[in-house]
Amino acid sequence: MFSFDEAVAAVNGTVVNRKGVIGGTLFITGVSSDVRTVEEGNLFFALKKDTFVGNDQIASAVARGACAVVVNSMTKVPDYGIGIVVKDTSKALADLAEHYRYKIGAKVITVTDSDPSGACSMIAAALSPSFKIWSTGNSLPETILSAPQDTRVLVIASDPEKDIRISSPDIAVIPCSSGDGNMDKDKIKDISSRIINSLGPNGILIVNGDDDFLFGHVRNIIPINNGLVAVSAGDRLKGGVKNCPVCVNASGVKGDNGTDFDVAVTVGDKESSLKGVHITKSGLNNVRNACFAIMCANLLNADADKALEALALND
Numbered sequence: 362m363f364s365f366d367e368a369v370a371a372v373n374g375t376v377v378n379r380k381g382v383i384g385g386t387l388f389i390t391g392v393s394s395d396v397r398t399v400e401e402g403n404l405f406f407a408l409k410k411d412t413f414v415g416n417d418q419i420a421s422a423v424a425r426g427a428c429a430v431v432v433n434s435m436t437k438v439p440d441y442g443i444g445i446v447v448k449d450t451s452k453a454l455a456d457l458a459e460h461y462r463y464k465i466g467a468k469v470i471t472v473t474d475s476d477p478s479g480a481c482s483m484i485a486a487a488l489s490p491s492f493k494i495w496s497t498g499n500s501l502p503e504t505i506l507s508a509p510q511d512t513r514v515l516v517i518a519s520d521p522e523k524d525i526r527i528s529s530p531d532i533a534v535i536p537c538s539s540g541d542g543n544m545d546k547d548k549i550k551d552i553s554s555r556i557i558n559s560l561g562p563n564g565i566l567i568v569n570g571d572d573d574f575l576f577g578h579v580r581n582i583i584p585i586n587n588g589l590v591a592v593s594a595g596d597r598l599k600g601g602v603k604n605c606p607v608c609v610n611a612s613g614v615k616g617d618n619g620t621d622f623d624v625a626v627t628v629g630d631k632e633s634s635l636k637g638v639h640i641t642k643s644g645l646n647n648v649r650n651a652c653f654a655i656m657c658a659n660l661l662n663a664d665a666d667k668a669l670e671a672l673a674l675n676d
Contacts, residue, residue, distance in 0.1 A: 362389050362510075363461070365429060365443075368404060371460035372431065372453035374445035377438040387428050387443070392506045394454065401426035404445075406454045407437065458502035459529070467495070467512045469505075470657055471519035471530040473556060474537045475544050478518065480650040483640075484534070485516045486675040487654035490667035501528060514661065529559055532660060534567045534653050536646070539574040546574055553579050560587050567592060567656055569649060570605065580605065590656055594649040609652045611638075614645070622648055624655055635665075639673045 365387035369376055390402035396418040399405055405422035407430060419430050420439055429443040431450050438444030447453040462469060472480045485496045495508035496516035504517055519528060533556050537544045544552075553575060557566060566583060570576050570591030583589050591605040594614070607628050614622040620643050624635040640651050651672055658668040 364388055368457060369445055371457050372447055374447045377435045377444040377446055379438060379440050380443050396421045399425040399427050403427050404429055406431045406450050408450050454502045458505040462505050465510050465512060468514045468531045469528050470516050470532045471528050472534045473519045473552060480534055480536045480653050481516050481518050483650045483654040483672060483675055484657050486671045487658045487668040488514055488663050490671055491663035529561045530564055531561055532565050532657055533560060536569050538569055538572045549575055550578055557583055565660060567653055592649055592652045594645040609656050611648045611652055614648055620648060624652060638669060641676055
């Protein structure tokens with residue numbers, strides 16, 4: 362995964378060595394912040410959590426095979442252990458995740474919604490025939506750090522309160538609606554603004570174009586160097602989609618056993634179409650999620666036919 366010295370540099374920490382082992386000889390095989398999951402060679406992060414207080418679990422982590430611990434005070438490094446002392450262990454975990462993401466060279470797609478699982482599932486399904494995908498339900502830093510080194514695309518359900526700075530997504534997807542009881546207009550405005558600020562230099566934002574408030578807000582504030590894509594699951598003029606340079610529009614939505622529809626992708630004055638798209642789920646939200654997946658596949662030059670076949674089988 363990475364060397365001990367590499368980890369120290371990534372988190373900007375201070376080494377406290379009470380074991381006598383030279384740090385440069387250590388190789389970190391994995392990362393954990395839960396003593397129950399620690400394995401031999403792991404780097405253990407002592408985080409304060411709702412159930413477990415990491416700093417109280419340090420001795421157990423070392424006993425289970427942690428090669429070193431990340432703590433916020435040198436007094437918490439065991440007499441027989443090696444510690445990396447930082448001011449904020451949560452920030453250190455985020456910094457290490459960011460380092461690892463760039464080390465493996467993976468693209469990052471984040472999905473921010475009150476329930477992002479549907480969009481994440483379809484995006485991962487559409488891309489998996491073309492790329493090694495990594496997508497789990499862990500918190501963002503640990504999702505990135507658990508990815509195999511040959512991962513090409515990370516698909517992540519992002520918590521905007523914690524994760525945006527870490528991810529710097531290449532593609533950020535916002536499926537949410539201002540009509541969602543869990544997402545009022547003020548929250549949507551705050552979340553979408555911070556996601557835009559987190560985008561990489563050429564990052565692309567894909568949003569629910571059927572929501573007037575969300576689409577109008579992001580269209581007004583997105584920088585010129587970032588791309589904007591609007592997705593509509595119905596009328597292509599709904600939600601101001603006609604004023605977006607790139608639009609993905611579903612039409613002819615029907616079906617009793619799953620859902621069938623056509624998709625038109627409009628870039629400027631040019632349009633391409635996909636006929637007879639099928640998904641196993643019903644509802645316009647799932648149609649929109651499929652359109653998010655189709656656009657992500659398009660942006661990453663994934664095999665379009667295989668992406669559609671995968672979507673048709675995704676449960």
